[in-house]
Amino acid sequence: MGEQVEDIINIITGTDSTSGTGTNTNANGIGQLLFCDARSQSELNDFIDSERPKLVALVGFANYGKSTFIGTLYELLIQNLNYSGYSFVDSDTYVGFERRVFLRRNNDEDTSDTKRNVLGENDILNLMLRSNEGKFHQVLLSDRSGETYLKYTSSDDEVKDDLVIENADLLVFFVDAEADTQNLAVHNLIVEKYEGLLTRLKAQHKITASVSYIMVFTKIDKVVSDERREKLTDRKKKLSAIFTENIGKEPDQIYEVNSTDLNHDALNQVFEKIISPLTSVEAAKELDWVRMEIEKQK
Amino acid sequence: MGSKQLKQAIDKHLFISLDDELITQLHEVANSMVADLDAVSVSDYVCSFMQNNVSQSFTEAFRVKYKEMYGDEVKLPAIVSRILEMYVILLALQSDEIEEDTKAQISLIVRNYAVLRKGDWNVLLCQKWIIEMYSYYETYAADMVKSSINYSQLLDAVVPSENWNDTGLDITQQAVYDQIRSLCMAGYYGRVSGYIKTSAFKNLTSPFAQVYVLVCKMVKEWNWKYLSLSPVKKLVEALGENYKRKKMLSNIVTEVLDEVQKDLLCVPNEKSSMLLARVCNNRPIAIDNKMFTALEFGVYIYYEMLLETFND
Amino acid sequence: METTNILLAGLPAAGKSTYIAALWAVEKDGKSGHLLTCDERPSESFYVDGMSDNWTVLKEVRRTTFAQPVEIVLPMKRQNTGKKINLSLPDFKGEVFEQILDNSVSSDVVAWCEKSHGILFMLNLGNSSPEVLQEQISNTTKPRVELEKVVLLPNDIDLAIQNVLLLKYLYSKMGDCPIALCFSSWDSADNSNEQDVEEWVKANHPCIYNFVSAHFKNYRYYGISAQGADYSELDEKRGDELAEKATRKERAFVYRNKISYDITEPLDFLIPG
Numbered sequence: 001m002g003e004q005v006e007d008i009i010n011i012i013t014g015t016d017s018t019s020g021t022g023t024n025t026n027a028n029g030i031g032q033l034l035f036c037d038a039r040s041q042s043e044l045n046d047f048i049d050s051e052r053p054k055l056v057a058l059v060g061f062a063n064y065g066k067s068t069f070i071g072t073l074y075e076l077l078i079q080n081l082n083y084s085g086y087s088f089v090d091s092d093t094y095v096g097f098e099r100r101v102f103l104r105r106n107n108d109e110d111t112s113d114t115k116r117n118v119l120g121e122n123d124i125l126n127l128m129l130r131s132n133e134g135k136f137h138q139v140l141l142s143d144r145s146g147e148t149y150l151k152y153t154s155s156d157d158e159v160k161d162d163l164v165i166e167n168a169d170l171l172v173f174f175v176d177a178e179a180d181t182q183n184l185a186v187h188n189l190i191v192e193k194y195e196g197l198l199t200r201l202k203a204q205h206k207i208t209a210s211v212s213y214i215m216v217f218t219k220i221d222k223v224v225s226d227e228r229r230e231k232l233t234d235r236k237k238k239l240s241a242i243f244t245e246n247i248g249k250e251p252d253q254i255y256e257v258n259s260t261d262l263n264h265d266a267l268n269q270v271f272e273k274i275i276s277p278l279t280s281v282e283a284a285k286e287l288d289w290v291r292m293e294i295e296k297q298k
Numbered sequence: 299m300g301s302k303q304l305k306q307a308i309d310k311h312l313f314i315s316l317d318d319e320l321i322t323q324l325h326e327v328a329n330s331m332v333a334d335l336d337a338v339s340v341s342d343y344v345c346s347f348m349q350n351n352v353s354q355s356f357t358e359a360f361r362v363k364y365k366e367m368y369g370d371e372v373k374l375p376a377i378v379s380r381i382l383e384m385y386v387i388l389l390a391l392q393s394d395e396i397e398e399d400t401k402a403q404i405s406l407i408v409r410n411y412a413v414l415r416k417g418d419w420n421v422l423l424c425q426k427w428i429i430e431m432y433s434y435y436e437t438y439a440a441d442m443v444k445s446s447i448n449y450s451q452l453l454d455a456v457v458p459s460e461n462w463n464d465t466g467l468d469i470t471q472q473a474v475y476d477q478i479r480s481l482c483m484a485g486y487y488g489r490v491s492g493y494i495k496t497s498a499f500k501n502l503t504s505p506f507a508q509v510y511v512l513v514c515k516m517v518k519e520w521n522w523k524y525l526s527l528s529p530v531k532k533l534v535e536a537l538g539e540n541y542k543r544k545k546m547l548s549n550i551v552t553e554v555l556d557e558v559q560k561d562l563l564c565v566p567n568e569k570s571s572m573l574l575a576r577v578c579n580n581r582p583i584a585i586d587n588k589m590f591t592a593l594e595f596g597v598y599i600y601y602e603m604l605l606e607t608f609n610d
Numbered sequence: 611m612e613t614t615n616i617l618l619a620g621l622p623a624a625g626k627s628t629y630i631a632a633l634w635a636v637e638k639d640g641k642s643g644h645l646l647t648c649d650e651r652p653s654e655s656f657y658v659d660g661m662s663d664n665w666t667v668l669k670e671v672r673r674t675t676f677a678q679p680v681e682i683v684l685p686m687k688r689q690n691t692g693k694k695i696n697l698s699l700p701d702f703k704g705e706v707f708e709q710i711l712d713n714s715v716s717s718d719v720v721a722w723c724e725k726s727h728g729i730l731f732m733l734n735l736g737n738s739s740p741e742v743l744q745e746q747i748s749n750t751t752k753p754r755v756e757l758e759k760v761v762l763l764p765n766d767i768d769l770a771i772q773n774v775l776l777l778k779y780l781y782s783k784m785g786d787c788p789i790a791l792c793f794s795s796w797d798s799a800d801n802s803n804e805q806d807v808e809e810w811v812k813a814n815h816p817c818i819y820n821f822v823s824a825h826f827k828n829y830r831y832y833g834i835s836a837q838g839a840d841y842s843e844l845d846e847k848r849g850d851e852l853a854e855k856a857t858r859k860e861r862a863f864v865y866r867n868k869i870s871y872d873i874t875e876p877l878d879f880l881i882p883g
Contacts, residue, residue, distance in 0.1 A: 034762075035711050036775055044313035048377050050350045051421070052311050078771065081816035088817065089824035094775055095711070098767045118762055130824060167313045283419035286429045289409055290597045297530035 038096030038122035041163045044140070047092070047126055053138035054278045057164045060174030061193060062146030065218030067119065068259045069174070070143050071100040073271050076262055077127065084272045089136070090128035097125055100143070104260075119145070124164075129275060137277035142168070153196035159204045166206045169278055171213035172270070175239060177256065178222035181231040191242055198246035209248030214255065215240060216270055221258040232256075301325035304385055307424050311377050320372070327363045328382055332390045334359070340390075340404055341411075341569040343383045348414040350421060352379040356386075381424060388427050391434050398438055399608070405434035406605040410570035413598055416588050439526035482522055487532070489520045494536040504553035505540035509596035510577070512536050514562050517603040529600040533593055541593040548586040550595060551577050564606065571602040613683075613696040614881050615725050619780060620732035621707050621772055625794030625836060627661060629732060630682060630701065631671045632836035632862040633873060635662035637686070642859050646874035646881075649687040649694050657701075658682055666856065668841055668849055679703070679718050688878070695881060699730075707772065710779045711764050723783035728880035731780075732834075733773050734794045735815060774821050781825050788828040790876035791818075796833030796865055798840055806867040807831040832876050833865035 039046070047053055058066045074097040077088035091097065099119050123144040130136050142164040151158040165171065173194075180187050201207045215236075223232050236254060244250045257267040286292055305321045316324075339355065346353035357379060364372050374382075387408070391401050408431040415422055422428060493499055493515060502508045516529060534541050545553070554577050555563075566574040573595070576583055590598070620626050634655075640648045657680055664671045679700040686697045700722050709715045764772070793799065793807070801810055808831045811819045822829050838852050838861035855861040860871045 033713075035713050036778065042314070045375050048312060048375050050377065050380075052313070052377070055313070078768065078817040081812055081819065087820045087824075089820045090778070094771055094778075095762070095767065098771060099762050101768070102762050102766050128824075130820075136824075163314060280420045283422065284425045284429060286432070287412065287419040287422060287425055288416070289412065289432045290594050293528055293597060294530050294593060297528045298534065 033120070033122070034095045036092055036094040036096070038093050038099070038120060038143075039124040039126075040122045041124060041142070043124065044163060044167070047124075047138065047140055049138075051137075053126070053140050054170070055140045055142070055164065055168045056170045056172060056274050057142045057168040058144070058172045058174065059149060059165070059197075060146060060176075061149055061190075063179075064146060064174040064176045065259050066143050066146075066174055067100040068104055069216070069218065069257070069267075070097070070125065070141060071104040072259045072262060072267065073274070074101060076268075076271065077275075082132070084268070084275065085132055086129040086275055088127060089130050091126055093125040096120075096122065123148075127275065129277075131277075135277075139275055139277075141274070149197060150193070152200055153193050156200060156204060159200045159206060162201075162204075162206055165201060169212065170274065171207070171211060172274070173213060173215045173243065173251075175215065175217050176219055177217040177232055178219040180217070180235050180239075181223050181228040187231075187235050187238075191239060194239065195242055195246065198243065202246060207247055211247065211249075213243075213247065213251055214253045214270070214273065215243065215251045217254070217256045218259055220256040220266075221261065223256075303388075304328070304381075307381050307385070307427070308378055311381070311423065312375065316378070323364070323368055323372075324374075324378075324382060325385075327360060327367055328386045329389055330363055330367065331359060331386045332393055332396070335386065335390055337403070337407075337568070340387060340407055343387060344408055344411045345414070345569065347380060347384045348411045348422070350380065350423075352376065352383055356383045377423070384424050384427055388431065391431055398441065401434045402438035403605065403608050405431055405436075405438070406601060406608075407568070407570045408432060409435065410568070410572065410598075410602050410605060413572060413588075414585060416585070416590075442526045479525070483525055483527070486520050486522065486525060486527070490516060490532045491535070499536070502557050504557055505537050505543050505592040506545065506550045506553045506595055507557035508536060508540075509533060509592050510554045510558055510599065511562060513596055513600045513603060514564070517600060517607060518564075521604075521607075529597060530593070533596045533600075537592055537596075542591055544589050544591045546586065547573075547576065547588050547590060548582065550590060551580060555580060564603070566602065566606055568602070568605050571606060573599050574602050574606070612694070613698055614727055615698045615722070616877060616880050617722055617726035617729045617780070617784070618699045618701070618732070619729055619776065621734075621769075621776060622705070624732040624734045625792075625834070626732050627671045627701065628665065628836040629730075629792070629794070629834065629873070630658065630699065631661035631665035633877075634658040634684070635665050635856070636859050636862060636873065637684075638662070640687070642872070643689065644872040644874045645689055645878040646686045646695075646697070647689065649685045652683060652685055658684070665837070666853075668837075668844065668852060670841065679722070686874075688881070691883075693883070697877065697881075707776055708764050710776060711767075715779075720783065723780060726784065726787070727882060728788035729780055729784065729790070730876055730880060731773075731777065731789055731791045732794055733791060733818075735769055735773070770815050770817050773818060777818075777821060777825075786826055786828075788880050788882075789822070789826050790830050790832060790879050791822065792832045792834040792864075792876055794834050794836065795840070796863075797835040797838060799833055801833070801865075804867075807833050807865060830876070830879050831866070834863075834873065834876070835865075836862050836873065838862055 044055075058070065060066050076083055081087060103118055123142050125141045125143060127139045127141070128136060129139065144164070148158075152162070175190065180190055198207070217232070217236065223229060240251060240254060253273075255266045255270050257270060258264045259267060261267065301322050301324070304325050305315075305318070308321065309315045339359075342353045343356050346356065360379070360382060361371065364370070387404060390396050391404060408428065412428070412432075419425075490512070494512065499508060499511065502511060512533065513529065516532070537543075563578045564574060565578055569575075572583065572585070576586075577599075618626050618630070634648075636642055637644065637646065637648045638651065638655075640650075661671050679702040682699045682701055684697045684699070686695050687693070688695065700718075702719065702722075706715070706719055709719070767775070791811075793811075799810075805813070808819075810833075811831050838855060839848065844852065852861055862873045863869050863871050864873050864875050866875075
């Protein structure tokens with residue numbers, strides 16, 4: 001087996017893990033969270049002000065491209081006055097986003113250990129957005145480490161305490177298209193890991209058939225040859241079938257993206273889906289008591 | 299019902315449920331605040347709630363009560379505080395300790411402040427609670443027309459009682475009560491229909507001014523609380539097709555002030571009588587841009603004026 | 611005399627000290643005819659005199675490095691009303707931002723936030739050079755090579771976002787107060803279209819624009835050139851031209867949609883009344 005494939009397998013199975021503090025270390029060597037850093041799931045309620053924000057969970061194993069994806073979304077939002085009909089006006093987790101962008105910019109030091117140190121342990125990020133009509137809404141993003149989801153595949157106890165997937169309004173499942181179109185053994189491992197994950201999530205009632213989810217195949221720029229494109233088509237179908245079987249419904253959509261290309265169409269479509277507000281539940285018509293009285297009397 | 303309705307309302311809006319013990323404590327504190335409610339605090343809480351805020355007075359009162367009862371401070375998400383603000387009002391309306399008259403007033407206050415959210419209802423929390431709060435006035439109004447009321451009150455409301463003594467009429471019978479009520483209703487409708495034919499009414503060019511003047515008379519001069527009639531039919535009759543005419547509140551006020559005599563402009567006592575206050579003071583308010591048909595405007599100010607009569 | 615406290619805020623090398631130096635140099639004689647000018651010389655003015663002397667001789671403004679922020683009090687007069695105001699500006703050291711990021715803000719900063727009427731926020735986004743301004747560099751930031759692990763340092767954060775973080779902190783302490791955002795080194799800014807500054811900010815720094823417009827109702831943008839030119843590009847002739855402009859009080863300038871030599875405009879905007 002080639003060295004590259006072995007590396008991929010090691011990453012997926014977590015066998016290259018080394019210990020790390022998972023927090024930013026200041027010059028004094030003390031780990032700490034910075035002002036406007038990412039938050040933990042135990043702080044989810046703190047984001048609620050006048051309404052419950054939309055919660056989007058990014059799910060995938062190590063190196064599937066979640067952080068790069070988020071980093072690109074963030075860059076697009078800060079570089080544009082208006083993106084897809086929304087202005088990015090605030091966040092309580094700017095530094096959390098900056099950590100992800102920092103990794104993108106410094107790929108040569110991008111070991112798992114580095115990632116853990118730079119990203120830290122907290123995974124909740126928030127975006128405050130304003131529509132062109134002046135209406136504000138908030139989106140929470142969970143960008144958990146791949147190692148966490150790997151643990152989920154092997155332990156009910158790890159899954160039990162999860163609050164993010166259980167409460168998510170949208171699940172985004174990532175697959176590394178470059179790895180998936182290597183050899184069949186790697187693909188089979190990816191399938192096995194996702195089956196394990198979905199089985200345990202379902203058993204712990206963290207996902208139901210009513211959940212909204214999409215699949216995002218990343219690093220599509222690395223899937224160039226005809227042979228690999230053909231493999232991707234085939235393996236996408238297989239994976240999608242696994243998800244459908246385990247979750248009980250088909251994904252809302254499947255995307256192929258290149259997260260390093262800010263102009264990538266499919267990427268921008270996914271971003272739009274993520275940042276758009278929840279469809280508001282129609283208000284009970286009885287709230288407009290005057291209208292009700294008029295209708296009753298006329 | 300206990301704290302179950304509170305738990306359901308809160309859990310819906312949080313990612314992480316509050317634990318049951320805390321919910322029970324919050325319920326107990328809210329319950330204990332019912333006795334301290336007055337018109338000012340009810341107005342304050344409802345007005346804040348309708349604007350998706352928590353009033354400072356509520357926050358402070360809740361904090362103090364919680365500390366008194368449990369010896370500690372509690373930190374709550376803003377959304378939970380907003381739910382609690384309305385929960386106190388709900389408990390007051392569900393309580394057997396509060397008189398029906400008071401419940402009717404509270405219900406009208408909630409209805410009146412609902413104008414703040416006109417056209418923008420889906421941002422409101424606890425929608426089921428609000429609809430339940432509206433219903434208390436309807437129940438009160440329906441009870442007013444039932445014959446199970448104090449008949450000497452009824453007599454006095456119609457004419458001084460000594461004039462009835464010689465008639466020999468026994469109005470404890472439902473049929474007699476219903477006849478009196480029918481007479482009063484006919485009288486009331488007659489007055490409305492008669493007035494809208496007068497030149498004083500017809501000379502008003504703005505349907506909003508017409509609505510204002512007519513509602514003033516309906517509530518202040520001709521109304522009888524045992525009638526408990528909706529103003530809709532008579533307003534439609536008075537306005538004709540103009541009942542559909544729609545304008546922004548600020549423009550409505552201009553039209554009303556242009557035509558209505560100053561002595562008809564009432565100075566409202568209730569803070570929730572926002573439309574009356576807007577007309578009377580002519581000072582811009584947050585809802586100046588909201589659109590009202592003449593009929594909607596009429597219904598809103600009818601019930602605002604009705605609430606004012608509770609204080610008379 | 612009424613005292614108006616204005617919080618002068620900005621990241622290291624944003625141009626805060628150079629602005630104070632230019633302000634004092636131009637206004638101390640009280641003869642400028644500008645919106646605000648010095649009413650009478652303060653009894654002690656060593657600190658600001660030192661700063662303005664450097665400005666006058668076209669040298670980088672050096673500050674004495676005090677542990678505590680220096681409170682600069684300038685007795686000013688509003689020209690249009692004749693009203694006298696003590697303008698009070700703190701001169702904070704540059705590493706306040708790092709303190710904010712580290713969640714270890716000093717009580718002096720908090721106290722100033724609480725008592726200030728408005729914010730004069732200086733920004734230098736991309737036109738600065740290290741020699742322009744000698745703010746004290748934090749001695750708590752070690753070079754990356756000395757750290758055991760790769761970590762995110764404050765300077766790794768996008769510069770515009772660093773400014774947003776500082777604004778966010780100030781907003782959390784002061785709420786929606788008047789704010790004048792001044793882009794320094796405007797003489798070197800790329801505004802060949804002569805855009806209105808606010809349009810320039812929208813186009814070049816949308817994240818700052820979006821944050822400010824969502825949080826502050828009373829804000830204004832300015833371009834400011836306190837020095838009048840980049841010192842590193844001066845030869846003797848240009849230096850003399852700059853000195854000549856200074857005698858006419860036309861060296862330092864502000865820009866909204868046209869140049870004005872009255873650099874008290876942002877302060878005047880912030881002063882109530």
